Amino acid sequence: MKPMIPGIPLPSLRRTLLSCCALILTPALLQANEALDVLEGKKNATDVPLPPAPDDGKAADAAEEVIPLSDEWAASPLDPVWSKAVLFDDPSNPYVQQLAISGLFHWSGAWGHASPEAGSPEVDLDGTRTRRARLGARLRAFRNTEIEAVAEFAGDSNFNGIERLKGTTRIFDNAYVSYGKMKPRFSIEYSTEPQDLLVPERSFLVNMVAPASTLGIMIGQDTPTWDWGLGLFSGDNDSNIPSIQGNGFLVANLAYEEAGKSSKGGGLRTRWHADYIYNFDDNNNPAIPRYDVAGRRSANGNQLIKNNPAFRHLFSTGVEIEQGKFSFAGDFIVASGDTDAWGVSLTPSYWLLPGTLQVVGRYHFADSDQKGGLVGGMGVGSDPYFDSSPVFVGDEYHSFYFGTNLHVYKDELTITNGIEHVLLKDDAGSGFDTDAWIWHSGARLSF
Amino acid sequence: MKLLLCLFLAATLAQASAFDEAAFGVHLNGWHRDGSARYSLNGSNYRTLKPIKTTDTNGNTVLRVTVLHAANSWAEVPFDLEVTTAPDGTLQGTRISGSPRGQKLDTGLISPPSPPEAAAPSKDPASAATEKARPSDPISEMKSALFASFDSKIATAAETKDTRKRDLLARIAGPEPIDATAISAGLRYNLDLLLGGSAMPSK
Numbered sequence: 001m002k003p004m005i006p007g008i009p010l011p012s013l014r015r016t017l018l019s020c021c022a023l024i025l026t027p028a029l030l031q032a033n034e035a036l037d038v039l040e041g042k043k044n045a046t047d048v049p050l051p052p053a054p055d056d057g058k059a060a061d062a063a064e065e066v067i068p069l070s071d072e073w074a075a076s077p078l079d080p081v082w083s084k085a086v087l088f089d090d091p092s093n094p095y096v097q098q099l100a101i102s103g104l105f106h107w108s109g110a111w112g113h114a115s116p117e118a119g120s121p122e123v124d125l126d127g128t129r130t131r132r133a134r135l136g137a138r139l140r141a142f143r144n145t146e147i148e149a150v151a152e153f154a155g156d157s158n159f160n161g162i163e164r165l166k167g168t169t170r171i172f173d174n175a176y177v178s179y180g181k182m183k184p185r186f187s188i189e190y191s192t193e194p195q196d197l198l199v200p201e202r203s204f205l206v207n208m209v210a211p212a213s214t215l216g217i218m219i220g221q222d223t224p225t226w227d228w229g230l231g232l233f234s235g236d237n238d239s240n241i242p243s244i245q246g247n248g249f250l251v252a253n254l255a256y257e258e259a260g261k262s263s264k265g266g267g268l269r270t271r272w273h274a275d276y277i278y279n280f281d282d283n284n285n286p287a288i289p290r291y292d293v294a295g296r297r298s299a300n301g302n303q304l305i306k307n308n309p310a311f312r313h314l315f316s317t318g319v320e321i322e323q324g325k326f327s328f329a330g331d332f333i334v335a336s337g338d339t340d341a342w343g344v345s346l347t348p349s350y351w352l353l354p355g356t357l358q359v360v361g362r363y364h365f366a367d368s369d370q371k372g373g374l375v376g377g378m379g380v381g382s383d384p385y386f387d388s389s390p391v392f393v394g395d396e397y398h399s400f401y402f403g404t405n406l407h408v409y410k411d412e413l414t415i416t417n418g419i420e421h422v423l424l425k426d427d428a429g430s431g432f433d434t435d436a437w438i439w440h441s442g443a444r445l446s447f
Numbered sequence: 448m449k450l451l452l453c454l455f456l457a458a459t460l461a462q463a464s465a466f467d468e469a470a471f472g473v474h475l476n477g478w479h480r481d482g483s484a485r486y487s488l489n490g491s492n493y494r495t496l497k498p499i500k501t502t503d504t505n506g507n508t509v510l511r512v513t514v515l516h517a518a519n520s521w522a523e524v525p526f527d528l529e530v531t532t533a534p535d536g537t538l539q540g541t542r543i544s545g546s547p548r549g550q551k552l553d554t555g556l557i558s559p560p561s562p563p564e565a566a567a568p569s570k571d572p573a574s575a576a577t578e579k580a581r582p583s584d585p586i587s588e589m590k591s592a593l594f595a596s597f598d599s600k601i602a603t604a605a606e607t608k609d610t611r612k613r614d615l616l617a618r619i620a621g622p623e624p625i626d627a628t629a630i631s632a633g634l635r636y637n638l639d640l641l642l643g644g645s646a647m648p649s650k
Contacts, residue, residue, distance in 0.1 A: 072549050073611060074612065075522035077616045078521075410614050
């Protein structure tokens with residue numbers, strides 16, 4: 001017989017292989033043999049040496065390396081002050097369980113300038129705004145109903161007024177019906193309350209396509225994993241109490257949430273969502289979009305905006321992930337109708353000091369096949385619905401934001417600072433392409 | 448003996464099932480409009496939130512009160528105290544849960560020991576002496592077991608790393624102190640009231 005490996009005779013190779021296997025298997029085989037001997041009565045169990053137990057101390061140390069970040073906040077010296085916002089709280093009362101006042105003060109500042117290409121003057125973006133000044137009340141009654149009323153005092157006359165007047169009644173365990181003036185749920189950023197936003201302002205495309213807070217009714221269900229909602233809203237857009245106008249629009253929400261453990265043993269929370277809005281009134285709905293820029297001229301190149309953007313279908317889908325100190329939100333939005341636009345937002349964040357200092361990044365991209373199809377603002381005037389700050393038009397938009405959020409008191413008193421670089425392109429040519437560097441500072445106080 | 452124990456348990460539990468919230472509040476200096484009662488015990492300040500009565504999946508009634516110990520001028524350490532009774536009024540057990548410094552603490556439901564089986568009279572005098580020395584109050588035994596479990600768990604929780612989010616002011620002020628003795632005393636006081644004891648706290 002020839003050796004399998006040239007130069008090494010077969011008996012020698014076999015011996016080597018057998019020796020290796022024996023070395024690897026010896027402890028396990030010995031234990032298995034001794035166990036058999038004990039079972040067969042050849043040996044006494046007490047005479048068999050047991051392998052050393054794993055070092056519990058080391059195992060515990062290893063487990064402690066991954067400490068999941070809790071959602072719970074540690075007690076803070078301002079707790080007694082903030083607790084004054086709850087005027088009455090008695091879960092055992094059959095009629096009124098809680099009465100509380102709520103508020104949000106959001107100051108925002110931006111410094112920078114937008115530079116259109118040759119031919120157009122630079123646009124000064126320096127400015128500060130009281131971006132939101134809200135005061136309201138929340139009432140929980142009859143063990144199943146919550147009523148929220150919030151007044152807005154900031155912004156132009158078409159912005160300030162009654163921000164929401166909404167009731168939610170729980171039916172059975174997890175089903176609900178909401179009614180009144182409220183913000184339809186659409187996309188991650190628009191569904192997030194402003195005091196909880198990680199970035200100074202919602203992204204360009206969200207502000208461009210989001211529907212107004214208006215009169216509507218929604219039914220839905222919140223289960224531990226699946227959430228859904230279906231609603232019908234009026235086509236009226238009134239900063240106080242809207243009326244029932246036109247055919248309105250339909251809202252459908254679906255979300256799936258799961259909480260598990262990551263491969264490192266920490267907590268992992270994931271939430272997928274899909275939101276759809278069908279606008280029955282097409283280009284004759286003041287609630288979609290919320291603003292009217294028809295007839296105005298763009299700050300980049302003085303282009304005339306002949307028609308206000310109009311959308312029949314709005315769709316958003318995305319995911320939010322939280323794992324320990326890290327979180328991520330990714331959202332895709334598409335809007336179609338007389339105007340077509342789509343875009344994505346990617347927002348990672350990381351707690352440098354959990355509960356105190358968070359770094360946040362956001363990349364936002366928006367695109368349209370139509371020349372000048374994208375309309376929006378920059379700096380403190382990035383929401384065209386808020387005031388009559390300069391508007392910019394284009395067909396391709398990139399924004400890179402990086403900043404930090406300092407939490408002085410939980411999520412209720414925060415200071416934000418960050419820098420944003422914006423690139424806005426326009427196929428219309430004539431030097432309308434614009435880029436901007438903007439420094440953002442802001443403070444939010446809410447209760 | 449067995450009959451006496453059963454009667455004692457049933458009497459205690461009938462008291463718990465027919466719970467008088469107003470009387471409970473009187474022993475805590477009365478309810479405020481925020482749904483809590485404020486009181487002091489041996490120099491420590493506490494709040495107790497109004498009890499909430501629910502029914503579990505087995506049809507048992509669960510009476511839960513939240514007891515908050517004022518750790519300092521701005522921080523309170525809350526714990527939930529539960530008393531579970533069967534539909535017939537029999538005490539099923541008591542439980543304490545909370546999350547001091549973000550650490551989950553749960554004693555689990557501690558039940559009163561079941562009455563000893565009636566045994567044939569023993570001729571052994573030593574055995575008879577042991578029988579006589581055994582504590583005859585199952586409620587006391589249950590409370591002892593509950594607080595033994597609680598005391599060991601809170602000591603561990605207080606030493607474990609705080610995983611809660613801490614804002615800037617909380618970092619400057621430092622974590623709230625966990626006074627296990629005072630917390631235990633407050634919970635004992637509330638449990639005694641729920642199970643039918645009475646004492647008046649200082650204002």
